[in-house]
Amino acid sequence: MGDLYNRKTMFLASIAVFLGASALCGTASTMNELIIFRALQGVGAGGLGAGAFALIGALLPPRERGRYQGMVAIVMAVGSIGGPLAGGVITGHLGWRWAFYLNLPIGLICIAWCQLLLHLPHTRCGKVVIDWLGITLMTAMVSTIVSAVMADHSFQNGAARGRAVTRSAGRRPLCFPRGGCCFPVVASGPARPRGTRGWSRYA
Known part of the structure; x- marks a missing residue:
């Protein structure tokens, strides 16, 4: 999708889906609602994961991509280990809903940063x-x-x-x-x- 339309647009859309689903997860009143909203959140998270590596490919020459992809992989590894710990602390002190609400300010900052500072050429050509x-x-x-x-x-x-x-x-x-x-x-x-x-x- 990023190749057809625009990597920046798709990355921002993934962030928006992730944030919207996070807000819905925080307001869920039943387990079924939480499961559905978490599935939607996973769609946004999948777009973020793929979009991060796609942006590296668009911004950097092949010689430099390996180093930055390694950095992203390290961040993902640290997040997979520290995320459950941080989630447990947040849930224990603030409640489980705040484990989702805390994504909102961070995501909004990320959207603003990408919108202002991330500049990529538009790659779409003709009818898709x-x-x-x-x-x-x-x-x-x-x-x-x-x-x-x-x-x-x-x-x-x-x-x-x-x-x-x-x-x-x-x-x-x-x-x-x-x-x-x-x-x-x-x-x-x-x-x-x-x-x-x-x-x-x-x-």
Whole structure:
């Protein structure tokens, strides 16, 4: 999506989704509402994670990207360890709702900083047709592979099962022509350019 429209726009949209979902989580009155709002928050968080690395690729030359990607990975690792600890302290002293509300001022600062200081070229060219079918098939294929591998505690048996699922469930659907899609999720043939219409590169 960032390649088709604009990485900055998609990154800011991800922050907005994350903040909106955080506010909704803080106001949830039932467990079902909290689960739904947390799922929405995960959508925004996924966009933030992917968008951060995409911005690094857009802002830095290849020689410098590894260092900054490593920094982002370190921050994610520290957050995964310190986040639950901080959440426990906040929940114990302020209440569980504040574990979500505290995202709001930080996120608003991030939006203002990106809007004012982050300048990227607009990359969209011409009419864009998103490959929704390819996205759906790819998601189904990856989910099936992960489920098949995790269903068996033996790595070798699970890996063999995952390869079989890849060949049977994912490979053939992705290689069907998808007419009208100028930007397929996976384009066909190692020698075909990015704009090749409607085939899968790795299928």
